[in-house]
Amino acid sequence: MVEHEPLLIRRPLLTGHQLIDGLWLPAERFTPLERARLILAEWRTGAAAYRFADGDMVQFATPVALDCQTLAGWPLVRQGRGLCSAQLSAEELRTLPAADLWLVRGSTAHALQLRDAEALEPGAWLDISACTLLDTFDCHAPVALALPEPITTDVREILGGLAPVSPEQAAVMQALLERQHPAPKTQPAKAASEWSAQPPAQYPALKLGVTLALVAGLIWMATQGQSQPSTATAEDLSGVILGMLLSAIVFTALLMGLNRFLGRGEQASSVVPQAPVDPGIPQRAEPGRHKPSAWRRWLTRLTEHSKLSRLYGKRQAAYMQRMLEMFEDGDFAEALRHAIPLGDQQPSDEQSFGTPQRRQDLTLSQQNGSSRSYRFEEGLTEHLRQVYRRSYERLARENRIEEAVFVLAELLKERQEALDYLEKHARYQQAADLALAWDMPAAVIVRLLCLAEQWQRALLVARRDNAFADAVALLQARQPQIADRLRVEWAESLIAKGLWLQAVDVVWSLPQERPRAAQWLLNAEAAGGRLAMGALVKRAMLLPQTLEDYGAWVEQLRDDPARFAERDALAHALLAHKSDTAALAWLARATVHAVLADQLSGCGALNLNQLQSLVKMSRDKLLQADLPGQALKRPPVHSLVRVGDALQWSAPAMGSRAVHDAVALDDERYLVALGEAGAVVTDAGGKPLFHFAVPAQRIVLAHSRQMALVLTRRETVWRISKLDLVNRAATDLGVLMLDVFAKEFDGSAWTIGHGRQLRVVDVDRGFETLWHVSDLPGPVRILDGDEHNEFLWLHDPHEGIERWHYRLPERRLAGREPAAPQSQESNALFCALDQTVEYLIRYRDDEEPVLILDVDGNRLGYQMPGYDESCFDGEPVRVVLDAQWLVFGYVISERDTRWHFIHRASDHLCAVLLWPRYEVNIRRCADGWLLFDDQGRLSHITVAGASQRNISLN
Numbered sequence: 001m002v003e004h005e006p007l008l009i010r011r012p013l014l015t016g017h018q019l020i021d022g023l024w025l026p027a028e029r030f031t032p033l034e035r036a037r038l039i040l041a042e043w044r045t046g047a048a049a050y051r052f053a054d055g056d057m058v059q060f061a062t063p064v065a066l067d068c069q070t071l072a073g074w075p076l077v078r079q080g081r082g083l084c085s086a087q088l089s090a091e092e093l094r095t096l097p098a099a100d101l102w103l104v105r106g107s108t109a110h111a112l113q114l115r116d117a118e119a120l121e122p123g124a125w126l127d128i129s130a131c132t133l134l135d136t137f138d139c140h141a142p143v144a145l146a147l148p149e150p151i152t153t154d155v156r157e158i159l160g161g162l163a164p165v166s167p168e169q170a171a172v173m174q175a176l177l178e179r180q181h182p183a184p185k186t187q188p189a190k191a192a193s194e195w196s197a198q199p200p201a202q203y204p205a206l207k208l209g210v211t212l213a214l215v216a217g218l219i220w221m222a223t224q225g226q227s228q229p230s231t232a233t234a235e236d237l238s239g240v241i242l243g244m245l246l247s248a249i250v251f252t253a254l255l256m257g258l259n260r261f262l263g264r265g266e267q268a269s270s271v272v273p274q275a276p277v278d279p280g281i282p283q284r285a286e287p288g289r290h291k292p293s294a295w296r297r298w299l300t301r302l303t304e305h306s307k308l309s310r311l312y313g314k315r316q317a318a319y320m321q322r323m324l325e326m327f328e329d330g331d332f333a334e335a336l337r338h339a340i341p342l343g344d345q346q347p348s349d350e351q352s353f354g355t356p357q358r359r360q361d362l363t364l365s366q367q368n369g370s371s372r373s374y375r376f377e378e379g380l381t382e383h384l385r386q387v388y389r390r391s392y393e394r395l396a397r398e399n400r401i402e403e404a405v406f407v408l409a410e411l412l413k414e415r416q417e418a419l420d421y422l423e424k425h426a427r428y429q430q431a432a433d434l435a436l437a438w439d440m441p442a443a444v445i446v447r448l449l450c451l452a453e454q455w456q457r458a459l460l461v462a463r464r465d466n467a468f469a470d471a472v473a474l475l476q477a478r479q480p481q482i483a484d485r486l487r488v489e490w491a492e493s494l495i496a497k498g499l500w501l502q503a504v505d506v507v508w509s510l511p512q513e514r515p516r517a518a519q520w521l522l523n524a525e526a527a528g529g530r531l532a533m534g535a536l537v538k539r540a541m542l543l544p545q546t547l548e549d550y551g552a553w554v555e556q557l558r559d560d561p562a563r564f565a566e567r568d569a570l571a572h573a574l575l576a577h578k579s580d581t582a583a584l585a586w587l588a589r590a591t592v593h594a595v596l597a598d599q600l601s602g603c604g605a606l607n608l609n610q611l612q613s614l615v616k617m618s619r620d621k622l623l624q625a626d627l628p629g630q631a632l633k634r635p636p637v638h639s640l641v642r643v644g645d646a647l648q649w650s651a652p653a654m655g656s657r658a659v660h661d662a663v664a665l666d667d668e669r670y671l672v673a674l675g676e677a678g679a680v681v682t683d684a685g686g687k688p689l690f691h692f693a694v695p696a697q698r699i700v701l702a703h704s705r706q707m708a709l710v711l712t713r714r715e716t717v718w719r720i721s722k723l724d725l726v727n728r729a730a731t732d733l734g735v736l737m738l739d740v741f742a743k744e745f746d747g748s749a750w751t752i753g754h755g756r757q758l759r760v761v762d763v764d765r766g767f768e769t770l771w772h773v774s775d776l777p778g779p780v781r782i783l784d785g786d787e788h789n790e791f792l793w794l795h796d797p798h799e800g801i802e803r804w805h806y807r808l809p810e811r812r813l814a815g816r817e818p819a820a821p822q823s824q825e826s827n828a829l830f831c832a833l834d835q836t837v838e839y840l841i842r843y844r845d846d847e848e849p850v851l852i853l854d855v856d857g858n859r860l861g862y863q864m865p866g867y868d869e870s871c872f873d874g875e876p877v878r879v880v881l882d883a884q885w886l887v888f889g890y891v892i893s894e895r896d897t898r899w900h901f902i903h904r905a906s907d908h909l910c911a912v913l914l915w916p917r918y919e920v921n922i923r924r925c926a927d928g929w930l931l932f933d934d935q936g937r938l939s940h941i942t943v944a945g946a947s948q949r950n951i952s953l954n
Contacts, residue, residue, distance in 0.1 A: 497747025655936020
């Protein structure tokens with residue numbers, strides 16, 4: 001160390017917030033071990049560390065804004081080309097000797113040179129032998145979810161041997177398609193937007209007046225035509241009236257089209273987007289969605305009660321007579337092209353007024369639901385059915401398979417019989433393709449695809465619809481080998497979802513698969529908790545001879561007072577199986593006394609009937625005789641719904657690790673996302689149990705709670721990893737471009753949205769598409785749901801916000817409706833499953849502000865004591881809503897927020913939670929809510945126990 005001549009430094013200390021370039025850790029204050037810990041704690045990217053005789057220095061790559069009073073060491077700032085522990089004036093700096101570091105002690109500056117120091121490598125101090133290192137994924141090449149390739153759904157190609165579409169028909173169809181989907185134009189775009197923005201009010205009146213005038217004139221001419229003599233024939237008269245009728249219909253349709261163009265059409269007339277799925281799975285129909293047009297229903301009733309029905313009925317009768325003569329003469333080539341399909345079992349309110357036309361080819365219809373139909377005389381429908389049935393039998397005898405299938409499927413509407421007929425002739429591929437095109441039950445489709453050896457497509461349908469069980473049942477009797485193969489695929493899909501015990505049940509009937517099933521039991525036992533107890537009971541049922549090796553373990557479980565939760569899980573697992581076997585009786589007898597002790601101490605969760613069933617299962621006659629009755633009732637549970645005065649809760653203490661996301665697992669465990677630090681599973685006290693070395697900002701939990709996805713944002717893409725919580729393994733799946741995603745999934749199938757596309761992808765098969773909609777009317781803004789429902793909020797720039805509802809697992813569209821704000825005063829639009837929520841804040845004189853919630857048109861008001869609108873930057877209120885609870889939080893000061901928990905049915909404030917930050921995140925879980933923030937706080941609010949569990953992540 002070189003000492004300079006004493007020089008008075010006027011300001012020898014750094015105070016307040018400063019841009020710090022480094023830290024000095026003096027040896028007289030810190031031991032070498034303490035200095036090493038401080039260096040690691042203060043380390044930043046690009047930093048450097050040096051060890052001098054008097055202490056250690058950390059030099060940052062870029063200045064860092066820090067509070068000097070909170071630092072353990074001496075803050076250093078750059079002065080000239082070196083660092084200094086004080087802010088020097090220009091005169092003081094000129095008098096200092098050349099050095100790399102100046103330390104001001106008292107009023108004297110001591111100069112140090114880096115050449116006299118030892119460069120440190122803090123990375124060598126860290127022991128990472130217990131950490132799992134994974135290869136990084138190249139985020140510059142995101143996985144693109146391309147649209148599935150189109151598959152063959154043309155029935156002419158499926159069946160073969162049918163006449164192709166004529167060139168004239170193909171040209172007409174192409175022209176119609178081009179008119180339906182015109183190419184985008186740049187110039188008229190502005191005009192179109194101007195039309196839609198300013199819908200004239202006089203158009204509805206014009207439409208109504210013109211339509212009434214046409215209909216009145218039509219009725220007058222019809223009645224005049226019957227009363228006045230005329231030289232025209234009846235055929236001419238009917239033609240004239242029918243022409244006018246069709247003109248009125250066309251004109252009405254044009255007016256309705258204009259109405260839609262102006263943005264004033266009915267919601268039911270909007271184009272419903274298609275929902276095709278991956279190769280081999282065409283569009284799924286939406287049953288019950290068809291609604292006949294009001295004008296067509298009105299016109300049908302009008303013609304039924306007037307003489308107009310005789311006019312178009314006469315033409316239809318003549319066509320029918322010619323068609324029946326073709327069937328009687330055996331001219332099936334023409335008869336089938338003239339045949340009129342019979343209506344299905346669904347009633348139709350729409351009548352077809354035109355004369356039937358000859359088909360160009362024998363194309364099978366792929367339409368599902370109601371359609372327009374012809375109304376015949378009484379008994380004619382049954383006569384047609386008999387004619388078609390005789391024709392089918394004759395064609396079948398002549399082995400004219402394609403035409404026989406046409407009669408069954410198109411004319412008789414017996415689609416399942418048509419599939420059975422194709423299967424009888426070993427036309428498995430054709431039957432499978434038709435079943436897909438008709439959207440038959442999933443088990444039927446899977447079975448036919450398996451028979452056709454189309455395993456990839458069969459697994460797609462089975463995984464999409466969870467159709468393994470039904471498909472295996474259909475195959476087991478006649479194709480047991482195929483059923484066994486499908487059973488193995490079923491078990492593997494269950495393992496991927498974290499359903500270990502269900503997978504064991506599926507393959508246990510296959511002797512060659514039992515070793516794998518036994519290993520799955522071991523994996524489940526190693527996971528601990530409820531899953532391990534279920535695996536032990538499963539072992540007692542399937543491998544009772546192996547229970548001898550578990551004697552010591554069961555004794556420890558029985559004798560440890562702290563393991564009451566595991567004993568409760570074992571008791572519930574035993575009661576779930578009604579089998580009266582010796583192995584189950586041994587397990588019950590070994591633990592029932594400890595379970596009774598837990599019940600008496602208040603730690604048990606069984607009622608009297610469950611206790612009696614458990615004692616009976618143990619086969620202990622003496623215990624059954626001595627079992628008390630009223631003394632073993634289940635202890636009362638204090639629910640949050642039944643509290644009197646609102647409970648007052650506070651947030652946990654601040655931790656040291658930012659919590660980006662958190663979910664509740666079984667056995668009072670939590671999966672916590674720590675950002676770039678990975679994900680960790682903790683116990684109820686916040687103690688880490690095991691760690692996943694993959695970046696995690698968001699968590700998607702499987703329904704089994706044994707699998708999870710973790711996501712991390714990487715500019716325009718998300719990096720995704722799958723966590724196996726049983727085997728404690730992480731799998732890097734790659735990156736995806738997506739805007740929204742479901743917060744839960746079944747373990748394999750996951751719903752995501754990007755732009756106007758909604759997809760269900762298989763995370764275990766490279767994000768293979770199981771189902772998708774590619775032409776939504778607007779971008780997907782919000783995606784929410786549960787195990788049985790899925791809700792979308794779409795933002796259409798022309799139609800506004802729409803809410804779509806899909807029913808799971810069939811994934812059929814159950815409803816769609818507008819969800820536009822009802823009031824211009826509303827601050828925001830929230831979503832809560834099947835409800836739309838708006839809010840606004842009202843101020844009253846000398847009273848506290850009131851939060852006004854509009855839930856699907858129903859307004860409710862809640863007081864907001866202490867609300868301070870001047871202390872927030874962004875949304876003033878956070879709202880979380882479900883079927884039973886309303887939770888909202890708001891700012892009460894610069895550092896504090898208040899959260900209210902309100903039971904919706906009783907409109908009762910049940911709890912109030914004070915939190916020291918506004919940037920708190922809240923997530924609904926099975927038994928309550930999780931609240932967490934970026935300062936390591938995690939709080940679990942439960943409804944059943946009316947309790948709060950606070951955790952500080954360190």
